[in-house]
Amino acid sequence: MNRYIINRFLVAIPTLLTISLVVFVVLALAPGDPMGELATNPAITAEVRENLRRSLGLDRPIYIRYFKWAIAFIKGDLGYSFVSRTPVRDLILQRLPTTLWVVGSAYGLAVLVAFPLGVISAIKRYSIFDRLATTFAFVWFSLPTFFTGLLFIIIFSVQLNWFPFIYKSTLKVTDWPSFVAQIQQSIMPVCVLGLYQGAMLMRFVRASVLEQFDRQYVRTAYAKGLSQFAVVRRHILRNAMIPVVTLVALDIPAVFTGSLVTEQVFRVPGIGALLIESIYRSDTPVVMAITIVYAMLIVLFDLIADLIYVLLDPRVQYEK
Known part of the structure; x- marks a missing residue:
């Protein structure tokens, strides 16, 4: 029984990784920008928006962003919301x-x-x-x-x-x-x-x-x-x-x-x-x-x- 449970968890790990990869790529390629709401704010300049994008890692390639997210998730870190800057765990x-x-x-x-x-x-x-x-x-x-x-x-x-x-x-x-x-x-x-x-x-x-x-x-x-x-x-x-x-x-x-x-x-x-x-x-x-x-x-x-x-x-x- 214990061996069966271990095998099931070993199969579940690549399954979850595949799901996460597919969802991450779809979200990255989908239309929309988390900085879009700041575009209508006249107090936020283009330079500030670019700095925010850089601080969130949105200027990096998709695969780098995914690997950073996956490593953080394995460590138990769900990251921060792009919009509210609140820990995702708290939300x-x-x-x-x-x-x-x-x-x-x-x-x-x-x-x-x-x-x-x-x-x-x-x-x-x-x-x-x-x-x-x-x-x-x-x-x-x-x-x-x-x-x-x-x-x-x-x-x-x-x-x-x-x-x-x-x-x-x-x-x-x-x-x-x-x-x-x-x-x-x-x-x-x-x-x-x-x-x-x-x-x-x-x-x-x-x-x-x-x-x-x-x-x-x-x-x-x-x-x-x-x-x-x-x-x-x-x-x-x-x-x-x-x-x-x-x-x-x-x-x-x-x-x-x-x-x-x-x-x-x-x-x-x-x-x-x-x-x-x-x-x-x-x-x-x-x-x-x-x-x-x-x-x-x-x-x-x-x-x-x-x-x-x-x-x-x-x-x-x-x-x-």
């Missing part, structure tokens, strides 16, 4: 709690909705409940999050005036009223993102559980006189969760990237909003850091999924 840490709160709550909602609906739909297949759950899943999965987000704002903020339609980044949870306000402003982005992910996960859970009902071991369990609840709990779920674990593990990083649109719609000051702002401003250090963090999350949760296989199915062994 990410400022936005991270908000993203974790929204994304974590959304995926928790997705799991709470998807697993019971998926299992019950598989048990009661072709029933009214199954048709309603399937319709719910298809509707929510077919609608993009920016549309449902705007729909939520129109209905629950503009018409009913239940929730604020803009996320207040200055709100600090210090007492019970502020905690309630935090919950109120989080409900709509959490529901939009959570129901979208839950719809996709529910269909996958249903298909995975339904596939197990026709297996020989299930018919044997019924022949022994076990109740349906016992068969589902002790036999079907354990085997059905193996492919679901893969989806859940790989879906968690996807929720972070998928929250980009939701954060923009509700003005949530998370990492996604920071990434969009940095792309507009050609702030390469910030974009590179967030991109690599997303890539590392995918590699990490892919490894976690493989390790959970062993817990769910003892027959799975990793020799290499």
